[in-house]
Amino acid sequence: MNRDDVRVCVLTLEGTNCEDETVHAFASLGANPEKVHLNQLVRDPPGRHRALEDYQALVLPGGFSSGDYVRAGAIWASRLRSGLRRDLRAFVEEGKPVVGICNGFQALVELGFLPGLGGETDVPQASLATNDSAHYECRPSLLRYENRGRCGPLALLPRDGILQAPSAHTEGKFTVPQGEEEAVWGALLEADQLLFRYVDPEGTYAGYPWNPNGSLYNIAGVCNPEGNVLGLMPHPERSLSRYLHPDWTRSGEEGYGDGRLFFDSILTYVTEAF
Amino acid sequence: MITARVEVRLKHGVADPEGDNTLKALNLLGFEQVSAVRSIQTFEVDLKTEDEARAREDLEAMCRRLLANPVIHDYSFEVIPREALEAR
Numbered sequence: 561m562n563r564d565d566v567r568v569c570v571l572t573l574e575g576t577n578c579e580d581e582t583v584h585a586f587a588s589l590g591a592n593p594e595k596v597h598l599n600q601l602v603r604d605p606p607g608r609h610r611a612l613e614d615y616q617a618l619v620l621p622g623g624f625s626s627g628d629y630v631r632a633g634a635i636w637a638s639r640l641r642s643g644l645r646r647d648l649r650a651f652v653e654e655g656k657p658v659v660g661i662c663n664g665f666q667a668l669v670e671l672g673f674l675p676g677l678g679g680e681t682d683v684p685q686a687s688l689a690t691n692d693s694a695h696y697e698c699r700p701s702l703l704r705y706e707n708r709g710r711c712g713p714l715a716l717l718p719r720d721g722i723l724q725a726p727s728a729h730t731e732g733k734f735t736v737p738q739g740e741e742e743a744v745w746g747a748l749l750e751a752d753q754l755l756f757r758y759v760d761p762e763g764t765y766a767g768y769p770w771n772p773n774g775s776l777y778n779i780a781g782v783c784n785p786e787g788n789v790l791g792l793m794p795h796p797e798r799s800l801s802r803y804l805h806p807d808w809t810r811s812g813e814e815g816y817g818d819g820r821l822f823f824d825s826i827l828t829y830v831t832e833a834f
Numbered sequence: 835m836i837t838a839r840v841e842v843r844l845k846h847g848v849a850d851p852e853g854d855n856t857l858k859a860l861n862l863l864g865f866e867q868v869s870a871v872r873s874i875q876t877f878e879v880d881l882k883t884e885d886e887a888r889a890r891e892d893l894e895a896m897c898r899r900l901l902a903n904p905v906i907h908d909y910s911f912e913v914i915p916r917e918a919l920e921a922r
Contacts (some may be wrong), residue, residue, distance in 0.1 A: 630900060631903060634900060670903065682904055683899070683903075686906065689849070689850065693851065694851030694855045733849075735906055736905060737904075
């Protein structure tokens with residue numbers, strides 16, 4: 561399909577706040593994104609109803625959905641589970657990309673879609689727990705892309721390439737059940753579900769502040785075993801333009817920034833697959 | 835109606851930055867005898883039923899499906915006796 565035919569559903573809920581930047585990212589690359597409130601998919605507001613099946617990609621953007629009450633992403637996950645579970649499962653089974661950024665990643669983990677080891681689960685398999693610093697971390701992050709090919713939507717990203725994207729979260733520490741850390745790590749590697757890891761400018765797996773939250777094995781993003789549901793804590797839509805990079809005034813470089821490839825790759829995948 | 839109190843706490847060994855920071859602040863305020871602080875979330879839930887066994891089943895499911903993340907949390911709940919509620 562042509563790129564301008566690619567309909568991207570950028571899902572909103574009270575408290576999401578990165579939908580405009582996310583829509584802009586897809587629109588600037590020639591796709592046809594739309595902000596869609598969850599209620600437009602699960603209820604039938606006159607003239608405003610939308611069907612998830614009409615879209616080729618679904619993005620859960622960043623923010624503080626439902627005030628992050630209970631836990632970050634937990635209420636969003638419950639609302640998806642109660643109202644959209646069947647549509648969402650069909651969407652995923654078709655191989656369409658589902659992308660969670662920051663709060664959206666938290667929601668996909670709470671939903672049991674990520675990491676989805678051994679399939680989707682009713683209770684979460686992981687947690688994006690409170691940062692080790694106990695506060696909101698807003699800083700540039702460097703992400704090494706380590707997927708070996710499982711993740712179709714990000715296939716354009718070079719293996720071991722570094723992508724710069726800002727982190728902005730309080731709950732981003734990728735955590736798995738105690739005592740199962742090595743087993744989960746091994747399973748993620750074996751199924752090629754690892755996407756991004758935090759590194760320092762030398763490319764090594766550094767601690768704070770390069771790992772802004774204390775994440776297990778510096779994990780910043782993962783995908784499901786099929787590779788079409790993916791999530792990451794940092795915000796690639798916030799490095800879409802070169803002028804959003806922290807060194808822009810010194811570099812003098814113009815045009816797109818590191819984030820472009822993230823969105824470009826998703827769109828390329830969709831145009832080739834559907 | 836049944837009213838229950840649900841407590842959600844971090845599992846032993848899971849980092850509790852909120853508790854640790856509160857400990858630090860209390861120590862700085864001069865409460866030097868404070869040696870640990872643990873953050874715990876509490877919810878009070880009203881259930882439109884008189885069937886306590888059923889209520890307990892539902893509370894268990896509520897904890898698993900929303901109130902706690904079993905990866906990092908332990909949870910417990912208790913039904914609050916009617917006298918305690920009336921004395922409020």
